[in-house]
Amino acid sequence: MAEISELTTYATRGAQMFLRFDDDEIARLARFGEKRCYRAGEMLARVGEAGPGLMLILSGQVEVTQSGGGERRHIVTHERGNFMGELAQLSGRPYLVDEKALTDVEAVAIPADRLRALLVAEAELGERIMRALILRRMGLIESGAGPIVVGEDADADVLRLTNFLRRNGHPFEQLDPKEDDCAKALIDRFQVEVEELPIVLCPSGKLLRNPSEDQLARCVGLVGPIDPDKLYDVVVVGAGPSGLATSVYAASEGLSVLTLDCRSFGGQAGASARIENYLGFPTGISGMALMGRAFSQAQKFGVELAIPDEAVKLECGNDPCHVQLATGERVKARCIVLATGARYRRLEVDRLEEFDGSSVHYWASPLEADLAAGQDVALVGGGNSAGQATVFLASRARRVVLLARRPLSATMSQYLVDRISALPNVDIVDGCEIASLEGSQGVLESVSWRDRSTGEQKRHPVRFLFSFIGAEPNTDWLQSSGIRMDKRGFVLTGDDAGENRFPLETSRRGVFAVGDVRSSSVKRVAASVGDGAQVVAAIHAYLASASEPAPAPAAEPAQAAAE
Incomplete structure (x- = not known):
């Protein structure tokens, strides 16, 4: 059996990942769960199945293993005072590892809702547990747990699926059949035709042939059915910085929150390689790391996350509001927060579709x-x-x-302009626009650009093109909602939306808008997070006003005289 202890996270952070609690701490933690007994050889949890939750070991030994690369890998053996679980157990999602009793075992099972209560009630112990859960997920990502994606590295659909899993912080393993014998064996075993690639082998054993992101998400347990009878205090549509901030602040203040996103958490901020002007991170932080922390924080406070689940229609004629999903499901809420941000603008150039996804990318x-x-x-x-x-x-x-169309100093922060100017392998060409793309079979070979003042064209051989030309509001799905927007399609809020509106409230009562989708918003991560914090205060004010009884009608003159 292979060992994975030599991998970086396991080797350097093992003490924090696999901490051991003393007897007093065990007693404090045990009150949040119920005792269970297992015999030697019995499975406590299986890959791909939703288990009993976080498991605190009282006695015995449990071996934790994962499958990958055609072999079973030993991760750790737990004993008294250790606990089993990682981030998936915060939301009751399927296990990514196998857990087998080596001896008779006594353990305390702490389900997701009680685990979240533990993290809040036992702040010091909760901090240590939360850090361990995050580090264990990092270790699983590093070691390639989860679904196996089989297809060529540069294939557009392979990139689509692996980017989806990566953006959702989900471990996976990708095998190229040109170089990996295990990949070839899987293709032969399941009799996969070339046009069916890539394939995905889910932890449950189910095989998907070139699936959509939604099919993949449901196969690995990222998303499941939503209770149609539950009335949420807040439904947040969009899980970028503003949506996650709203979710965290609302849930931490006791509101029931469901957060939806059609693709992944983090939004455009999650695609940023490094954010250096966000308060509190003087050395910078990647967008994915920042948004990953916010996503874990939302789970800690009990936010229900449905990703990917796409909202296609908003109905707010009656109380409560309803959001209709692409799956046909409908969710209802006392308040809706629109945090749908903006979608990437696409270059207006011939042959773009031919290279999209394989040679043309919208994040780095x-x-x-x-x-x-x-x-x-x-x-x-x-x-x-x-x-x-x-x-x-x-x-x-x-x-x-x-x-760039204009000089960088006109549109970019000065610290970035200075850094780019100092890079020896970067050529800056301003005052130009893309004119044409050349290549074959999805492989880009060169781009040509046009000088905007002279019309002169230049051609340069390149293998990849990255497009960061801005974004458009993601509001098409709101066209029938009656919500007022500005001429560019961004949602109007506050006084711009109508009289007597709460801050960030739209022209529809109880519907709020935050972040980039909001008209006149500042397109910065910090500003979006600020919107998310501010809107929760407005939501409380709205809910308080909505619960107040309507004033009694004025009495008729004769009735008033009699009284």
Whole structure:
């Protein structure tokens, strides 16, 4: 059996990942669960199945293993004072590892709702447990637990699926059949045709053939059915910075919260390679790391997260409001918070569809950086996101050509302008726009750009093109809702939406808008988080006003005289 203890996270953070509680701490934790007994050889939890929750060991030994690369890997053996579980147990999702009793075992099972209560009630112990849960998830991501994606590294659908899992912080393993014998064996075993690739082998053993993100999410247990009878205090549509901030603040103040997103948590901020102007992080932090922390925080406070679940219609003619989902489900809430942000604008250039997903990308994660390693790439855009991506890609690519419509100093923070100017492998070309793309079979070979003042065109060989040309409001699904918007499609709030509106409230009572989707918002992560905090105060005020009894009608004159 292979060992994974030599991997970085396990080797350097093992003491924090697999901490052991003393007898007094065990007693404090045990009151949140119920005792269970297992015989030697019995499974406490299986990969792909929702188990009993966090398991605190009272006596005996339990071996934790994971499957990967055609072999079973030993992670750790738990004894008295250790506990079993990782981030999935915060929300009752399926296990990513197998847990087997080596001896007779006594344990305390702490289900998801009681685990969240523990984290709040036992602050010091809860902090240690929360850190361990996060580190264990990091270890599983590093070691390749979870579903196995089989397909060529540069295939557009492989990138689509692996990016989806990566953006949702879910472990996975990707195997290229050109280089991996296990991948070839899986293809032969399941008689997979070339046009059916990529395939995904889920932890449950189910095989998917080139699935959609929704199919993959349901197969690995990321999302499940929503209770149609439950009335939530708040339904948040969108899990970017503003949506997650709303979720955390609302849930921490006792409101029941459901948060939806059609793709992944983090929004556009999650795609930022490094954010250096966010308060409190002087050395910077990646967008994914920042949003991952917010996502874990939301789970800690009991936010129900349905990702990916797409909202397609908002109905607020009656109380309560309803959100209709693409699955046909309907959820109801006393308040709705629109945090749908903006979607990436696409270049208006011929043949874009041919290269989309394989050679043209809209974010620069470590996955894209690996593809671009040693290659010549082009990046178009002039905002901070484009600047952050340029710096990140320049550390891996051979050369980066940065194309912008205006001088960078007019649209980008000065610290990024200075840093890019100092990079020896970055060429800055401003006053231009993309004119054409060249290549074949989805492989980009060169781009041409046009000088906006002279019309002169230049051609440059590149393997990848990264587009950061801004975004448009994600409000198409609101067209029938009656919510007022500005001429660009951003949602009006407060005094701009109508009289006597709460801060951040739209023209529909009880419906609020935060973050980039809001008209006149400041397109910065910190501003979006601020919206999320501010809107919770407005929600409390709205709910208080909605619960007040209506004033009695004025009495008729004759009745008044009689009284």
